[in-house]
Amino acid sequence: MKPQILVVEDEDALSTLLQYNLEKEGYGVTLASDGEEALMLAEENTPDLVLIDWMLPKVSGIEVCRRLRSRQETANVPMIMLTARGEESDRIRGLDTGADDYVVKPFSMTELFARIRAVLRRIRPGLAEDVVKAGDIMVDRGAHRVKRGDHDIHLGPTEFRLLDYLMQHPGRVFSREQLLDAVWGADVYVEARTVDVHVGRLRKALNRHSEHDPIRTVRSAGYAFDFEAV
Structure with a gap:
């Protein structure tokens, strides 16, 4: 059964765009145009995930998150907040109120889908998609298989985890230390330069037919997976 997403957005054009793209990705979508309608729909049929705008008519997105978290039936439903408010204090307030993630407008659909998959995988792993795609690259976690x-x-287990992690966060730059914690584990001691070795192996495997390199090196910062460039 496909995951059901409640989209709470009062801008008709964005709401329609989200519905079209989410359904194309295989999600079921229910639309609400204000906070009151969102609360009513969530009470009638508990969604698997809520995608909610901060600024809404009648009841704000922040208040909708708070009320959903206070109800037993919806207390554990993952919520991603969409907003034009990108200040750190706003992000902290949104997360403290109950949102599981925070996406600042304008955003790309590819980034949004990656955030949705990451939240579902973390909170409701049974609903998470086992196949992740970006451009011509496909990672099948269930079969432990990669195609371009x-x-x-053919990747070793470390290169597989490294690619999977980078593809979950397209465009985001990770330092070597962050990648070590995420891919190797915080309790495992290896030198930071080890990341460079495995990135080199991953690049060699991905680009063996002279394809464009999707992994970007950011000098003095780390590495990123650039889905736009794939």
Whole structure:
């Protein structure tokens, strides 16, 4: 059964765009145009995830999050907040109120889908998509398989986890230390330069047919997976 997403957005154009793209990705979508309608719909049929705008008519997105968290039936429903308010204090307030993630407008659909998958995987792993795609690269976690175009890509377990993690956060730059904690584990001691070795192996495997390199090196900062460039 496909995950059901409640989209709470009062801008008709964005609401329609979200519905079209989410349904294309295989999600079921219910739309609400204000906070009161969102609360009513969530009470009638508990969604698997709520995608909610901060600024809403009647009841604000922050208040909707607070009320959903206070209800037993919806207390554990994952919520991602969409907002034009990008200040740190606003992000902290949104997360403290109950949102699981925070996406600042304008955003790309690819980034949003990655955030949705990451939240579902963390909070409701049974609903998470086992196949992740970006451009011509496909990672199948269930089969532990990677393809680029028509070619199978053979990766070691560390390179597989590294690619999977980077693809979960497209465009975001991670330092070597952050990648070590996420991929190797915080309790494992290896030198930071080890990341460079494994990134080199991953690049060699992904780009063996002279394809464009999707992994971007950011000098003095780390690495990022650039989905736009794939």
